[in-house]
Amino acid sequence: xxxxxxxxxxxxxxxxxxxxxxxxxxxxxxxxxxxxxxxxxxxxxxxxxxxxxxxxxxxxxxxxxxxxxxxxxxxxxxxxxxxxxxxxxxxxxxxxxxxxxxxxxxxxxxxxxxxxxxxxxxxxxxxxxxxxxxxxxxxxxxxxxxxxxxxxxxxxxxxxxxxxxxxxxxxxxxxxxxxxxxxxxxxxxxxxxxxxxxxxxxxxxxxxxxxxxxxxxxxxxxxxxxxxxxxxxxxxxxxxxxxxxxxxxxxxxxxxxxxxxxxxxxxxxxxxxxxxxxxxxxxxxxxxxxxxxxxxxxxxxxxxxxxxxxxxxxxxxxxxxxxxxxxxxxxxxxxxxxxxxxxxxxxx
Amino acid sequence: xxxxxxxxxxxxxxxxxxxxxxxxxxxxxxxxxxxxxxxxxxxxxxxxxxxxxxxxxxxxxxxxxxxxxxxxxxxxxxxxxxxxxxxxxxxxxxxxxxxxxxxxxxxxxxxxxxxxxxxxxxxxxxxxxxxxxxxxxxxxxxxxxxxxxxxxxxxxxxxxxxxxxxxxxxxxxxxxxxxxxxxxxxxxxxxxxxxxxxxxxxxxxxxxxxxxxxxxxxxxxxxxxxxxxxxxxxxxxxxxxxxxxxxxxxxxxxxxxxxxxxxxxxxxxxxxxxxxxxxxxxxxxxxxxxxxxxxxxxxxxxxxxxxxxxxxxxxxxxxxxxxxxxxxxxxxxxxxxxxxxxxxxxxxxxxxxxxxxxxxxxxxxxxxxxxxxxxxxxxxxxxx
Numbered sequence: 238x239x240x241x242x243x244x245x246x247x248x249x250x251x252x253x254x255x256x257x258x259x260x261x262x263x264x265x266x267x268x269x270x271x272x273x274x275x276x277x278x279x280x281x282x283x284x285x286x287x288x289x290x291x292x293x294x295x296x297x298x299x300x301x302x303x304x305x306x307x308x309x310x311x312x313x314x315x316x317x318x319x320x321x322x323x324x325x326x327x328x329x330x331x332x333x334x335x336x337x338x339x340x341x342x343x344x345x346x347x348x349x350x351x352x353x354x355x356x357x358x359x360x361x362x363x364x365x366x367x368x369x370x371x372x373x374x375x376x377x378x379x380x381x382x383x384x385x386x387x388x389x390x391x392x393x394x395x396x397x398x399x400x401x402x403x404x405x406x407x408x409x410x411x412x413x414x415x416x417x418x419x420x421x422x423x424x425x426x427x428x429x430x431x432x433x434x435x436x437x438x439x440x441x442x443x444x445x446x447x448x449x450x451x452x453x454x455x456x457x458x459x460x461x462x463x464x465x466x467x468x469x470x471x472x473x474x475x476x477x478x479x480x481x482x483x484x485x486x487x488x489x490x491x492x493x494x495x496x497x498x499x500x501x502x503x504x505x506x507x508x509x510x511x512x513x514x515x516x517x518x519x520x521x522x523x524x525x526x527x528x529x530x531x532x533x534x535x536x537x538x539x540x541x542x543x544x545x546x547x548x549x550x551x552x553x554x555x556x557x558x559x560x561x562x563x564x565x566x567x568x569x570x571x572x573x574x575x576x577x578x579x580x581x582x583x584x585x
Numbered sequence: 586x587x588x589x590x591x592x593x594x595x596x597x598x599x600x601x602x603x604x605x606x607x608x609x610x611x612x613x614x615x616x617x618x619x620x621x622x623x624x625x626x627x628x629x630x631x632x633x634x635x636x637x638x639x640x641x642x643x644x645x646x647x648x649x650x651x652x653x654x655x656x657x658x659x660x661x662x663x664x665x666x667x668x669x670x671x672x673x674x675x676x677x678x679x680x681x682x683x684x685x686x687x688x689x690x691x692x693x694x695x696x697x698x699x700x701x702x703x704x705x706x707x708x709x710x711x712x713x714x715x716x717x718x719x720x721x722x723x724x725x726x727x728x729x730x731x732x733x734x735x736x737x738x739x740x741x742x743x744x745x746x747x748x749x750x751x752x753x754x755x756x757x758x759x760x761x762x763x764x765x766x767x768x769x770x771x772x773x774x775x776x777x778x779x780x781x782x783x784x785x786x787x788x789x790x791x792x793x794x795x796x797x798x799x800x801x802x803x804x805x806x807x808x809x810x811x812x813x814x815x816x817x818x819x820x821x822x823x824x825x826x827x828x829x830x831x832x833x834x835x836x837x838x839x840x841x842x843x844x845x846x847x848x849x850x851x852x853x854x855x856x857x858x859x860x861x862x863x864x865x866x867x868x869x870x871x872x873x874x875x876x877x878x879x880x881x882x883x884x885x886x887x888x889x890x891x892x893x894x895x896x897x898x899x900x901x902x903x904x905x906x907x908x909x910x911x912x913x914x915x916x917x918x919x920x921x922x923x924x925x926x927x928x929x930x931x932x933x934x935x936x937x938x939x940x941x942x943x944x945x946x947x948x949x950x951x952x953x954x955x956x957x958x959x960x961x962x963x964x965x966x967x968x969x
Contacts, residue, residue, distance in 0.1 A: 265780065434702065435702050437601075440603075441603050
């Protein structure tokens with residue numbers, strides 16, 4: 238059996254509140270907070286990017302996995318904010334954790350589901366016996382155009398997973414992917430900010446694909462919503478995961494441990510993977526967990542995990558996700574935020 | 586002039602129809618109308634559409650739709666009067682039949698509004714206002730109607746709650762209309778707590794962006810009499826204009842074009858406002874319904890808000906207004922709205938309106954309005 242042998246999350250310490258953004262655009266903060274169920278979001282420092290956050294999260298995953306990084310056969314980063322258009326992010330991560338040179342590396346992109354995509358492939362290579370360990374990271378310093386609704390949620394964070402066949406923390410019982418050509422959100426080459434189809438991003442996009450993947454994987458695994466202790470859905474805002482959960486028959490109680498978006502924002506490729514780290518942090522042996530990601534374009538990946546006894550040994554070896562979310566926070570004003578996010582053009 | 590009857594109606598569920606194109610929704614409803622009428626050939630096709638050019642990049646609409654309905658070489662025309670395009674299509678078809686130019690006329694309205702984003706839709710709708718004197722200064726339709734609402738509140742003491750009651754009533758009616766975009770009940774508190782759009786109007790005071798089509802078949806009464814269906818005649822038709830720019834009006838709270846169009850329709854039908862059993866009005870915003878009930882002469886000037894509060898315009902009231910759910914709950918695919926209003930009245934007069942049926946309705950009225958009242962079209966229908 239294969240599964241997760243180590244996991245780790247990273248969340249930058251900077252935050253900006255919805256009120257601070259709304260103030261600048263003359264928008265009604267209470268409406269946004271109520272409409273999105275988001276209060277604040279994480280912001281990367283000027284020297285942080287998808288690569289640095291991937292390194293931080295991977296180091297925590299290695300602390301929990303307690304393996305020799307040289308034995309990692311694959312290093313994947315899924316992101317829509319890779320710092321380079323040409324030149325991989327994964328090579329920097331592989332070098333930083335000491336996994337080079339005998340390692341397969343690739344960068345993934347599939348809007349918000351690039352993280353679970355990397356997880357899917359790393360897990361599959363382990364399953365196939367091609368590699369002993371595989372590392373997959375979902376990370377983003379998400380872009381939202383100034384003044385756009387996305388600016389209230391586009392956040393930064395990363396989650397890393399190491400897959401293997403021994404000392405498993407959460408064994409993977411099933412995987413499933415649900416994909417169609419649905420252009421609800423995109424960013425073309427040379428564009429700085431993504432565009433989205435407004436309400437089209439809801440029903441025919443997020444809801445169709447998540448319910449499709451969740452129903453598909455539950456049918457394949459012969460499980461029903463009440464069989465699971467916890468469920469994590471992609472979190473573009475606070476409302477969508479609860480609504481899709483309700484549609485599928487999950488309870489708030491099953492969703493809440495992995496629901497971080499109100500204080501974290503939408504970390505795009507990191508969103509559901511970070512939610513899974515927070516859920517593993519509080520899970521007990523034999524707990525069943527369902528995770529369903531969503532990426533625009535569009536598709537969803539689903540995984541069913543069963544937590545093992547080993548969770549009790551590794552849980553405290555690295556910082557827990559809620560701890561990263563709730564401690565050491567530094568609140569920014571909009572000006573500093575604009576500078577940190579490189580929204581201010583300086584003289585060349 | 587020949588007497589004109591409605592012998593067939595067709596409408597499908599309205600909403601965000603992302604998987605269908607404009608021609609799909611038109612053909613679906615047109616086929617339903619042909620089927621309902623029991624005819625397979627038409628002499629003329631009229632389609633009302635406000636802005637297929639801006640919404641889907643398609644002009645030359647009438648020929649396209651005649652083609653996709655399989656009715657070429659039938660003469661076909663697209664008519665436009667902003668949000669009253671559907672009403673104008675009905676009036677144009679009525680004139681064709683009444684004049685003897687055509688016997689069987691397909692009258693339809695269609696708009697596909699969700700293929701563009703919110704900003705583009707707002708821009709397209711804004712073209713119904715005066716570009717040079719209104720739009721260039723930044724105002725959009727919620728802003729214009731907010732000015733009307735504020736003026737009505739100041740002048741007549743109309744309350745914020747009374748505005749909300751229009752939306753609550755129409756959603757109550759709409760909850761019984763399976764074809765409505767939002768067939769749900771809402772509450773006064775829900776309206777008052779919804780997102781502010783243009784003070785004092787909130788999002789639940791506004792009709793939505795909708796994809797939808799509606800179609801009906803008109804013919805001379807002599808032919809209609811041979812059909813086995815209840816006979817519904819169009820006995821009055823009135824059309825009028827007013828200044829497009831709100832700033833040019835003497836009284837912001839009075840819709841003169843509706844008053845003038847209604848006067849002509851009442852006179853043609855030989856009816857008075859008190860004779861109306863069921864009424865569909867253009868509630869693009871809650872305040873619009875209040876002003877229109879006054880301009881139609883259903884309630885006294887300035888008493889539109891009070892009338893809603895007292896239940897005068899509810900399904901059981903003296904003048905049931907917007908039994909279909911109105912634009913608010915049924916949806917507002919601009920070009921289709923005027924035709925859908927007429928369909929509701931036909932269903933009511935045929936006693937086919939199900940749980941929202943106004944008992945014993947024999948005479949009905951539709952009022953369809955362009956922009957902030959720059960044009961209005963009123964029709965009166967009777968069952969004989």
